[in-house]
Amino acid sequence: MPKIFKIFLLIMLLSLCGASVYAQKYGIYKKTLDNGLDVIVIHNPAVPLITVEIDVKNGSFTESPEYDGLSHLYEHMFFKANSKIPNQEAYMERLRELGATWNGTTSEERVNYFLTAPVDSLEQCVQFMYDAVTSPLFLEDELVKERPVVTGEYDRNEANPYFHLNHEVSKRVWWKYYSRKNVIGDREVILSTTPEKMRTIQHRYYIPNNSALILAGDITPETGFDLAEKIFSKWKRGPNPFDEYKVPDNPPIPKNEVVVVKKPVNAVTMQCVWQGPSVGKDPKSTYAADVLSFILGQETSKFQKDLVESGLAYGVNFSYYTLNHTGPITLFAQTSIDKFDACQKAVFAELKKMTDPDYFTDEQLENAKTILATDEQYGRERASQYAHTVGFWWAVAGLDYYLNYIDNLKKITREDIKNYLEKYVVDKPHVLGVLVSPDQAEKVDLILNIKEGEIKDDSKN
């Protein structure tokens, strides 16, 4: 081997070791900077764009009642003045100069901010994101102006009848710490918030060791890591927020409940929710949950044949939403008032059959794993959206969980699914919500044996 090549190889190896770079699956590479910031590069050069995304482990799960909805308000304030940009107008102008499309989202356990732009804007975009995340000003006048904008978003949610169904069910499922699942928050808290509260959130959660920088698209891992090091290594580490501000465990639902929500709608919708697994405590059940959901989604499944092909429901869905602090298991069914009684009986009869050995076939079990794996493949086609997916898993379950997800799904057996159902669903307390128009509510009340104004304790279901 020529000497110069040996030296080159040595330099390459050293640089890889020194940077703690992990070459991973799916074109995903990760490195952790000295300040604790996880940098994730997703290499997909299909189009000459770059998505720059910041993910923060913040969201409603960090909110005690006096902060209810403030992670979301903070997300709005992110797009305003910072130490480099004097106000939101200048902020928007800079994004236009970069050719960027942009947005942010808040959910239970993750807040993300992202912009997508032509790849020649890469460095400016990363610098822009750094300034926004590290030096927001929370100007009093900008905060005052943003409050009605957020309540305007609240108004739009309240105009949607399904928001009310979800709200009524959720506040009973998460009865003790509802603010920690209520992303949109409380109007009064939003309208009375102060810059100090924003700064508290910033100092507590917007620190590099609680965040990830994702660079996705037409970028190599070397370029991404060098740029992240150059721009983001100045960001100062803080104490782990979850050491001091612990997230309380959700106590179980005390008893089965039924709530009827009356809104002017043209179908009857059932939403039944159980408390499911937390991914950090019971990861195996989360894989079993996903496999089961995709078995039940197949048109050949007993679940779909008994409920939809029979004509009892327009559609049914049984799903688990992965979270680290108790994810919900949700059964959703939609039908007409004429078929509501038969449909709700059939739904609960179906639940009782799910642990039967012949409830699903071996083919359906294997198909579910194939569907989950190829859906991931379809998702990777779109780098700008895939950044959000990877960011979500990083925040909620850790990147390793996601990278090993398909391998772990493949290991799931019938026994694992049965254990999951017995641990979280069968004979476990749940809240059933029914959304119905006011003129048909009486019929639903009669079927469910509910007296006016009563919330039913329905322990036998």
Added chain:
Amino acid sequence: MIPRTKIMLLILFSLLFSIPVLAQEAQSFEVNGLKVIFKQNTSNDIVSANMYFKGGVTNLTEKQAGLESLTLDVSSKATKNYPKDKLNEALERMNSKLNSNSNDDYSNLSILCVKQNFDESWKIFADVILNPVFSEEDLNLERDKMISAVKQVNDNPDALLQKEVNHEFYVDHPYSIEVNGTQETLSSFTPGDLKAYHSGMLETSRMLLVVVGNTTLEDLKSMVNDAFGSITKGSYVTKMPPEVEMSEPSLKVVYRELPTNYIQGTFSAPERGTEEGNTMLIASSILRDRLFEEVRTKRSLSYAPAAFYRANFSNYGAIYVTAVKPDTTIKVMINELQKMKDEPISDKELKDKIRQFLTGYYLGNETNQSQANLLAFYELSGPGYEQAAKFIQNVSKVTPEEIQKAAQKYMKNLQFVLIGNPKSLEISSFMY
């Protein structure tokens, strides 16, 4: 020294031609009168095949509203060679996605699959197009779902607003026919109606096939020839829907108990893909930015102000907002419309906007399915699929003066619809 604008254009063009996936240009061929557009993409293992049926609601009478949509929906439930369970088992085993969709201008039946399953997925796709069985049982199930979906449009204020806007804007026009039908029309269809309508759709002159993905031209030609080489050619000619001109402004209020008001003001707009269409696209996007700044950022009047320009063959542009103070909000929005007419936009604003369009263009090319839809839109709407790749060059030619003229010509005689229960309403504020 090269002027800045030229440097900008050079960067834009170098980006356009620097990457493998977009360098693989779309090409076309014909089999038995069926035009096929193919774009090879070897950067992933996914294939998207789409059969488009021309004409949309121009094929339908009022009594047939929803017939094409329901026909395609039921056709994908069971076929001669793939009875229901066999069809579903095969799709689930491969996780190939079979979908149908209808809009005012055309319908689409598509299959999305991974490369190794393309042959088998194609067989199902072709059999769904050629040999659906239309059983009464499948018709009844899909009909009930569609009727429920049609009724539920009234439950969602945004969906209801779009329905009301269409009714107000497209009076005595083909688009006044509901593409997804009404409770009355959907209830009336029999399996015989679906079979008869389907046989009329099966003419190669009425169809367009677009395939984007990891396969070869030779393989595709052979597959298309085997599947569609012997069906009727026919002599279908697309009837383009007429453009709509409004002679005076109007306001319709639909009273609903809602926490805010949903408002849209709609105006006539040119065809997409034309020079005027490219100008309107930029004008509309700049207007959206300005409304965001004036209505949301500076005045906190709304979470969701917007301006948009639809992609229908007979088109409109619109301003949209949800607001608790409709009068104040609409005055600010109309002031911005007037500014678009009174003052030309700056060169910088235009340059930045074109750069954002570059991003949007590539975002629209990220997936094989979205590329197929883009190629089909350009082909079916008139300019030709080749124009899809020239989008950035074409919008780069638009000048500030043209934008001002387009605003003056089109942004007038707004047809407003408001859904909500406003405390007060100054009707004159909406008369623009």
